[in-house]
Amino acid sequence: xxxxxxxxxxxxxxxxxxxxxxxxxxxxxxxxxxxxxxxxxxxxxxxxxxxxxxxxxxxxxxxxxxxxxxxxxxxxxxxxxxxxxxxxxxxxxxxxxxxxxxxxxxxxxxxxxxxxxxxxxxxxxxxxxxxxxxxxxxxxxxxxxxxxxxxxxxxxxxxxxxxxxxxxxxxxxxxxxxxxxxxxxxx
Numbered sequence: 001x002x003x004x005x006x007x008x009x010x011x012x013x014x015x016x017x018x019x020x021x022x023x024x025x026x027x028x029x030x031x032x033x034x035x036x037x038x039x040x041x042x043x044x045x046x047x048x049x050x051x052x053x054x055x056x057x058x059x060x061x062x063x064x065x066x067x068x069x070x071x072x073x074x075x076x077x078x079x080x081x082x083x084x085x086x087x088x089x090x091x092x093x094x095x096x097x098x099x100x101x102x103x104x105x106x107x108x109x110x111x112x113x114x115x116x117x118x119x120x121x122x123x124x125x126x127x128x129x130x131x132x133x134x135x136x137x138x139x140x141x142x143x144x145x146x147x148x149x150x151x152x153x154x155x156x157x158x159x160x161x162x163x164x165x166x167x168x169x170x171x172x173x174x175x176x177x178x179x180x181x182x183x184x185x186x187x
Contacts, residue, residue, distance in 0.1 A: 039168075041061065041168060044059050048173060051079040052079070053066070055178070061090045061180075065090075068105075068114060072111055072115045079175070082124075082176040084125075085123040085124075085127040085177055086179070089182075090167070093181065093182055097184050117184070120146075121181075128170050129169035132148045132157075157179075158185055166179045
């Protein structure tokens, strides 16, 4: 039986790509050049040698995402070879989702819906912020489409249901890259 978790616990699994700034390159994290230093997310060092899930589990601002990934039984998949690009919503992004809707998604009988929402935040391949172009469409693991918008030095992703801004880009992991975002995206 799964516990109903606070909104903050869902934020771990999704990687958000707010803003156009590549914190990884500014902080020497792994990029095209293969540097091995990490970047700080949620008070923890994100290491390129760890998986997306391992890194997210250490970030205090992604605990809701991690809990949601675990409840959806996606942790093993997102710890696999990938590569994956994850738009990871923060705990505060999950707090904007009505609590009743979030609690409903976390119920064991709604695991399929939760998986759909979470996989809507994941794109196959390793897409750095520099790879994202204004007007680009991305096909998510769930088969849905995300639109990329770049304006005024910021990167946004989303669809007709809403847009999220990447707040921290290029958080590299052994099996992909995460971009921290400020909203939960809905398919």
